[in-house]
Amino acid sequence: MDKMLRNKKSILVFMLPAFILFTLVLFIPIVQSVYYSFCEYKGMTAPVFIGLDNYKALISDKTFGIALKNSMFFLIFSCVSQLIIGLIYAAVLTNIKAGRNLFKNIIYLPCVLSSAALGLMWMFIFSPKLGINQLLEKMGDKEPPLWLMDTKGYITLPMWVIAFVALWQYVGQSMMLYMAQISGINKSLMEASYIDGCTKVKTFRYITLPLIKPMVATAMSLNAIGSLKFFDLIFNMTEGGPNHKTEVLATHLYQQGFKYFKYGYASAIGVVLLVLCLLVTLFINKVVKTEQYEM
Amino acid sequence: MKKRRILSTIMTAAMFATTLVGCGNSSGGSTGNSGGSAKKDGVQEITWMFWDDLNATEDAISLGFKETIERFNKDYEGKYHVKPITTNLEEYYNKLNALVSAGETPDVFIVSPGPQLTDYVEPGVAAPLDEYLNKDGWKDTFTSDAVFSQQTYDGKIYAVPLNTAAACCFYNTEMFEKAGAKVPTNWDEMIDTCETLKKAGYTPVTISAGTAWCLSMVAGYLCEAEGIELPKLADGSASWEDGKLENVCNKLVKFSEYFQRTAAGDTNDVATANFYNEEAAILIQGSWVIGQMNGANPDFESKCGVFQFPGVERVIAKSDSLCMSSTTKNPEAAAALIKYFTDDIAQKYTAEKGGKIPVTKVQYDASVAPKQLGYVMDVFSNAKGTFGFYNESMPTTETGAHFDDTMVAVFLGDMSPADAAKDMEDYYKANCRK
Numbered sequence: 001m002d003k004m005l006r007n008k009k010s011i012l013v014f015m016l017p018a019f020i021l022f023t024l025v026l027f028i029p030i031v032q033s034v035y036y037s038f039c040e041y042k043g044m045t046a047p048v049f050i051g052l053d054n055y056k057a058l059i060s061d062k063t064f065g066i067a068l069k070n071s072m073f074f075l076i077f078s079c080v081s082q083l084i085i086g087l088i089y090a091a092v093l094t095n096i097k098a099g100r101n102l103f104k105n106i107i108y109l110p111c112v113l114s115s116a117a118l119g120l121m122w123m124f125i126f127s128p129k130l131g132i133n134q135l136l137e138k139m140g141d142k143e144p145p146l147w148l149m150d151t152k153g154y155i156t157l158p159m160w161v162i163a164f165v166a167l168w169q170y171v172g173q174s175m176m177l178y179m180a181q182i183s184g185i186n187k188s189l190m191e192a193s194y195i196d197g198c199t200k201v202k203t204f205r206y207i208t209l210p211l212i213k214p215m216v217a218t219a220m221s222l223n224a225i226g227s228l229k230f231f232d233l234i235f236n237m238t239e240g241g242p243n244h245k246t247e248v249l250a251t252h253l254y255q256q257g258f259k260y261f262k263y264g265y266a267s268a269i270g271v272v273l274l275v276l277c278l279l280v281t282l283f284i285n286k287v288v289k290t291e292q293y294e295m
Numbered sequence: 296m297k298k299r300r301i302l303s304t305i306m307t308a309a310m311f312a313t314t315l316v317g318c319g320n321s322s323g324g325s326t327g328n329s330g331g332s333a334k335k336d337g338v339q340e341i342t343w344m345f346w347d348d349l350n351a352t353e354d355a356i357s358l359g360f361k362e363t364i365e366r367f368n369k370d371y372e373g374k375y376h377v378k379p380i381t382t383n384l385e386e387y388y389n390k391l392n393a394l395v396s397a398g399e400t401p402d403v404f405i406v407s408p409g410p411q412l413t414d415y416v417e418p419g420v421a422a423p424l425d426e427y428l429n430k431d432g433w434k435d436t437f438t439s440d441a442v443f444s445q446q447t448y449d450g451k452i453y454a455v456p457l458n459t460a461a462a463c464c465f466y467n468t469e470m471f472e473k474a475g476a477k478v479p480t481n482w483d484e485m486i487d488t489c490e491t492l493k494k495a496g497y498t499p500v501t502i503s504a505g506t507a508w509c510l511s512m513v514a515g516y517l518c519e520a521e522g523i524e525l526p527k528l529a530d531g532s533a534s535w536e537d538g539k540l541e542n543v544c545n546k547l548v549k550f551s552e553y554f555q556r557t558a559a560g561d562t563n564d565v566a567t568a569n570f571y572n573e574e575a576a577i578l579i580q581g582s583w584v585i586g587q588m589n590g591a592n593p594d595f596e597s598k599c600g601v602f603q604f605p606g607v608e609r610v611i612a613k614s615d616s617l618c619m620s621s622t623t624k625n626p627e628a629a630a631a632l633i634k635y636f637t638d639d640i641a642q643k644y645t646a647e648k649g650g651k652i653p654v655t656k657v658q659y660d661a662s663v664a665p666k667q668l669g670y671v672m673d674v675f676s677n678a679k680g681t682f683g684f685y686n687e688s689m690p691t692t693e694t695g696a697h698f699d700d701t702m703v704a705v706f707l708g709d710m711s712p713a714d715a716a717k718d719m720e721d722y723y724k725a726n727c728r729k
Contacts, residue, residue, distance in 0.1 A: 043396035044418035128557045149505075149560025151707050239385070241505055242559045243703040258389040260693045261414060263396070 030274070036267035043263045054268035063244045064269065067252040071228055073155050074248065075280065077163045078170070078227040079220050085167065086174030086219065091204055093175070094182045104179070108172035115169065119236025122165045123148065126237075148238050156245045158238050166233055170226065174219045181215035182208060217288040224280045228273060249273050338373060339625045343632060344380040344394070344401035346387035355586030356458070356649040359641065367635045375628040385506065385562070395420055400620040402629045406454060408445035408616055409687030410695060415618060416453045422621040423451040427630035436637065436655045445683065446616055454616035457636050458651035460582040461681070462512055462611035463674050465667070468600045470497050470576040482520065482546065482606040489553035492576045499553035501575035503566035504706055507699035508686055510558075512611065513550070513579050513604075514702040515685030517543040520606040525688050531728045535719040544705045544712030551706050559707060571595045579604065581613060582671045585650030589665050601670035603678065610674060612681035614654065690727045697722050 005011070037054055039047035058064050089107055093100050110118060125131035126147035136144035150157035185208065193203045231250035234240065240247035240255065247255075249269060257266030343364065347357040364377050380401055382390045388411065391404055400420055406412050415421040428434040437443070437456075446454040466478070471488075474495030479485040489499035503509040521542050527533035555561070555575055564587075570578035571588040573595070578584070582601075589596050603610060617636060619629045635641060642657040650665035652672070661669060682688070686695030701718055704710040710718065 042418060043392070044420055128560075143556070146557060146560060149557055151559055151709070238560075243504070243507070243700055243707055243709070254389070258392050260696075261392055261396075262693075 033267045033270050033274075036264050037271045039264045039267075041264035041267070042261045044261070047264060050264070054265045057265065058268060058272065063247055063252055064249075066244055067247040067249045067269075068272075070155075070159055070247060071230070071249045071276075073159060074163060074166070074227040074230050075224055078166060078223045079284075081163075081167050082171050082174040082223050083216065083220060085171050087178055089171065089175040090178035090182055091208070094179055095200070104175075107175055110169040111172045113169075115232035116236050118165070118169060119233045122161075122233075123237045126161060149242055151242050151245050158242075158246045162234055162237055162246065165237070166227070166230065169233070170223070174223065177215055177219045177222075178212060181212040185211050213288060217284055220284045220288065221281045224284060225277050228277055228280065249276075336373075338376050339628055340376050340378055341402040341623070341625050341628050341632065342380055343377050344382075344387075344391055344404040346382060346384040346405060348381045348383070349379055353587070353590035355590045356583060356645070356651060357586070358590070359586075359644040359649050360636070362644065363635050363641045366640070367632055371628075371631070375625070375631070377632060398622075400622055402620050402623040402625060403632055404618055404620070405457075405615055406618050407684075407687060408454065408456075408614060409683055410689065410692040411687065412446065412454055412616065412618070413448075414692055416448050419621050421453045421618040422623070422626065423453055424455060424619060424630065424633070425452050427626075427634075428452060428455070433634055433637075436657075438654060438656055442614070442654050445614070454618045455633050455637060456614035456616045456654045457641075458583075458645045458649070458654060459612055459614045460651050461671055461675055461678075462516070462579065462581045462604070462613070462684075463601045463671055464604055465570065465578045465580060465584065465588075466600050466602065467570070467573060467576045467598055469598045470495075470573070471600070474576070476576070478600070478602045479605045485605045486549065489550070489577075493553060498555045498569075498575040500550070500577045500579070501555050501561075501566045501569035502558050502579065503561045503563045504554075504558050504703045505560045505565075506563035507696070507703050508684070509563050509566060509580070510547075510706055511686050511699040511702045512581075512684060514543060514547055514698075515611060516579075516604040516607055517546050518685060519609060519611075519682065525685070528723060529690055529727055531723075535723060536716045538716075540716040540719060541712040544702075544715050547702065547705055548708075548712070571599075573598075581611075582667070583615075583651060585665050585667045585671070586648070589650065589667075596666055599667055601667055601674060603674045608679040609682050610678040611684055612675075613684055613687070694722070694727055 036047055038049055038051060040050045040053070041047035093104055127133070128144075128146060128149070132147070133144040145157060147161050148158045189207055189211075190203055193207050198206070229250055230248055231254070234246055234248055234251055235254070238246040240251040244252075249272065253266045253269040253273070256262045256269065345357070345360060347354060347360075349357060349361040349364075352358060352361075361379075364379060368376055380390075380394075391401070391406075394400055395415070406415060406421075412421070434440075442456050442459070443452050446452050446456060470476075470492065471478070474492045474497060476488045476491040476495075477484070479488045492499040502513065518540070521539040523539050523543070524533055528535060551558070555566070555569060558566070561569070567578060567580060567584055567587060568591070569575045570580075571592040588599065617633045619626065619633065623629050637655055639655070639657045642653040642655045643659045645651045646653050646657075646659040646661075646668060647664045650668040650671075652668070652675070653659065684695075686699050689695045689698060698719065701710065701715050705712060705715045
């Protein structure tokens with residue numbers, strides 16, 4: 001190890017591409033965005049420094065309030081539902097032999113498909129004149145739900161629909177992470193617990209769960225960041241409507257930046273998003289306390 | 296060991312090189328800096344951006360634009376070539392703005408007059424066109440100088456109108472006849488007509504609140520009927536809370552009882568399709584919809600009547616306009632292209648097939664034009680004047696969008712009429728009045 005670390009040239013050469021890439025595509029744009037968030041910037045003229053005005057405007061922006069509420073809903077829904085369902089899938093699939101690969105692929109498949117295409121597909125399925133509602137009407141329901149148009153309630157029906165579609169699409173990712181961790185657990189630990197009289201449920205509760213805790217933290221962090229940045233499904237299914245009821249931070253940012261040329265304001269939303277991602281990741285890592293066990 | 300080191304150095308260099316290649320700017324792209332930069336075999340390529348897919352559309356006006364492009368490309372073969380950039384209407388301005396910000400403004404692009412055009416004129420994205428309009432008597436071919444009034448800033452013309460459309464009430468004559476409904480002449484009659492249609496089992500009105508400006512167009516007419524004066528609201532000599540907007544909102548809420556069930560989420564295209572597919576009796580829309588309706592369902596033309604929005608003396612009028620990028624490398628080619636859209640062939644097509652009102656003095660055969668155009672012309676001739684779309688007559692694009700959203704919120708029941716008036720007043724105080 002010491003010998004390797006002495007070779008400073010190699011270290012530099014190997015780190016340089018990643019460092020340049022990180023600087024060009026991540027660090028500089030982030031710094032630029034933070035700067036623009038303090039400016040009135042319309043993209044076509046030079047940015048004018050206006051201090052905290054964009055952030056003050058965020059407070060009185062009703063759509064930003066809706067977007068923040070919806071993003072937080074997505075965050076909580078995704079973290080909880082993907083944790084539970086992902087774990088159930090992982091636990092069940094690691095314990096069955098017949099059809100394991102088939103089910104694993106079926107559940108994981110939506111993850112690798114284009115979200116834009118899936119968004120359009122689900123939009124057609126939930127359209128009042130196609131898909132599910134046609135079936136419901138044939139079954140006698142004269143006024144089937146307006147899945148993507150209903151506007152009643154604190155969290156509207158379209159938000160729940162999109163959240164379930166997102167769960168369907170991304171639960172495979174959580175499942176794969178948990179399965180990878182579960183398959184790394186030494187079988188002798190399980191066997192020992194069975195010899196001691198543990199049921200499968202108890203083994204899962206007292207052996208598997210504590211051992212996959214680090215992965216739970218990782219998967220939850222990924223889910224949380226992914227759901228805060230959520231854009232494509234919403235944009236393709238509702239475009240944030242009706243009347244901004246399904247707007248999330250990313251769609252609001254997009255509308256402000258590209259529809260109204262308010263790049264400074266859009267950057268302020270981006271900075272809020274960045275801070276939220278950091279805070280949530282820190283929170284998850286703090287709450288989900290992990291201990292390293294030898295597996 | 297040495298070999299391995301050399302190999303690893305080569306690999307790293309290759310990775311680094313591919314990274315730089317990825318970060319590099321592609322040269323020679325057809326949409327490079329303000330389009331027009333590509334030159335293949337001496338042919339200058341210019342880009343033209345439009346809000347409909349020319350290969351998938353059934354809209355007669357869009358198909359006419361496609362023909363114009365093809366005609367231009369044929370006539371200028373070997374010299375200029377137009378490459379269309381198309382998108383759907385909902386995404387149009389987002390994509391255009393993204394291209395502008397990236398320094399890839401299309402050479403020629405379509406835009407609505409009002410604050411949306413202002414967005415491109417003020418930062419210098421659109422070029423003044425007087426030099427070209429004054430050449431070869433091009434400007435004299437237009438019906439009057441008044442057609443440029445919404446496109447003129449500080450005495451300079453920044454866009455060329457292609458056609459004029461009026462917002463009218465289109466109705467299904469067959470449904471009206473079967474229901475025993477009469478064409479309304481005032482607001483009370485409008486409600487009575489809707490009630491009669493509803494009792495006869497028809498959906499009286501199809502409208503889109505998913506595409507907010509459609510609902511806002513109706514609100515605009517109701518504002519006109521109430522005598523709301525936008526310039527006074529902008530300079531602060533009038534208030535949104537004087538009771539007029541509240542009346543408008545109350546009328547809108549009452550009227551919404553006759554909308555189709557899915558109005559909240561239906562897009563403009565879906566709401567229009569509801570009408571020409573005979574699922575609803577009335578559609579309140581701009582006359583550009585004639586080309587869309589007749590293109591999608593030619594049999595419907597004979598059943599489609601038109602009446603003026605009841606209770607108002609003026610009509611909402613609008614023209615699609617073409618702008619030229621101020622950074623185009625081929626201004627002559629871009630101007631020539633815009634001229635093609637206003638020549639006699641294109642303008643005759645506009646009236647005879649597209650069903651829109653031409654902006655030039657072209658003589659067209661009214662007998663072959665869509666029947667609805669004749670009705671729209673009647674509405675125009677009976678009206679005492681025109682006014683712009685409400686959302687496009689406000690100080691900024693965002694203010695117009697706020698008005699649209701407020702009207703949709705009233706329709707959805709999220710906001711009371713009094714709250715809507717207060718909200719608009721607060722918004723104007725904070726953003727529009729100095």
